[in-house]
Amino acid sequence: MSDSAQMAARARLFEAIEAREDELIDLIARLVQQPSVLGNEAGAQAVIAEYLRAGGQEPDIWEIPDSLLERPGAGNSGVPFAGRPNVAATLAGVGGGGKSLILNGHVDVVSPEPLANWHYDPWAAQIAGRRMYGRGAYDMKAGLAINMYLARLVRELGIPLKADLTVQSVIEEECTGNGALSACYRDDTRYHADAVIITEPSNGTYTAAHVGVLWFRVEVLGQAVHAAVAWKGVNAIYRMLPVIEELRALDAEMNQESHPLFEGIEHPINLNIGVIQGGDWPSSVAGACAIDCRLSMYPGRTVEETRARVLAAVERATERDGWLVEHPPTVTWYGFQSAGSEIAPEEPLVRALALHHERERGTPLRPRSGTGTNDMRNFMVYSDMPALCYGVSGFGAHEADEWLDLDSLVPTTKVLGAFLLDWCGVAAQG
Ligand SMILES: [Zn+2]
Structure with a gap:
């Protein structure tokens, strides 16, 4: 229910959201121009910190402690945490009710490779018509910028929120989730709120459920010999084939299973063999082969049971091949090691x-x-x-020519703004 303080605040906030749209677009562009792929997030985080300071907020900037890697749900990207901080800031509520809120976004982006597929410079944030092209323009520097923009407008307009509003810019969403996990768990004084909105691009829908994901590497050893007598060697690339077949069979098996929130979605569970490396010379039989894989699981399924299914599939491949029985493949878990989640439609946040x-x-x-x-x-x-x-709306997350629909910025920001005034509550002034 809207009271008069909230209605007045909403009108002023909406006016500012529209009047200062160029400032929002400029912030998105400056973020896109920072190529914040894994390991290179510092420049984009500096843009965020500077924007917060310019708006009068002192950012909380912290590096993820290595101890986080021991937490359930964490994963190891292999890249040290030093020099790649998370950034957050809180507008303190004045009290008197209301519910606290976190607006979260990730600053990391995936590689734009292969560049040959692009018609635009992925780091130029070029605007054509009402689209901004660039890696991360859609996923999710627009959402990240909206969070910072909203906090700044609320503060500069002097709207007194009853409960705390925290904005977060986190790293490693695209490979482990460690950034968000650290924002929840920050040492023993983690950020906690009554609700969290992650402003991922959703084209005006909300994410009711999403899968969990595992990354893993399978390695097979063969026996290298000169290609002139290739038949005498053991080609590790060939030995990997039964492993690939059994993993693909596991993918088919997991798609036979169902989850009520994934009905009607074609092929909801996806195994992807994203990288293969084998051998090192055309005239040498490949002595080693490795594949890097991503496998998803329905929410409600655990990391442990899904790992066991992967190991069983590799075991089936091993049993098919005498060499592999003697030289079993190894499986290493890294990157994402995390369950899925779902939110009930009755949750006050959703309503x-x-x-x-x-x-x-x-x-x-x-x-x-x-x-x-x-x-x-x-x-x-x-x-x-x-x-x-x-x-926001747009297209091409993790694809060439990723673009943001600029026309979705103001409407999305207004929905989030109206929601946050309602959720956090607005104190009567004077
Ligand atoms: Zn994203």
């Missing part, structure tokens, strides 16, 4: 967001089940905070 989405956009807020993972699980599963993803 409140749906109300404001419908009011501002004129259409019902529809749920979406994600066949990729996102940081929602870190809040839902590993920190016990209701969370969902909601954000």
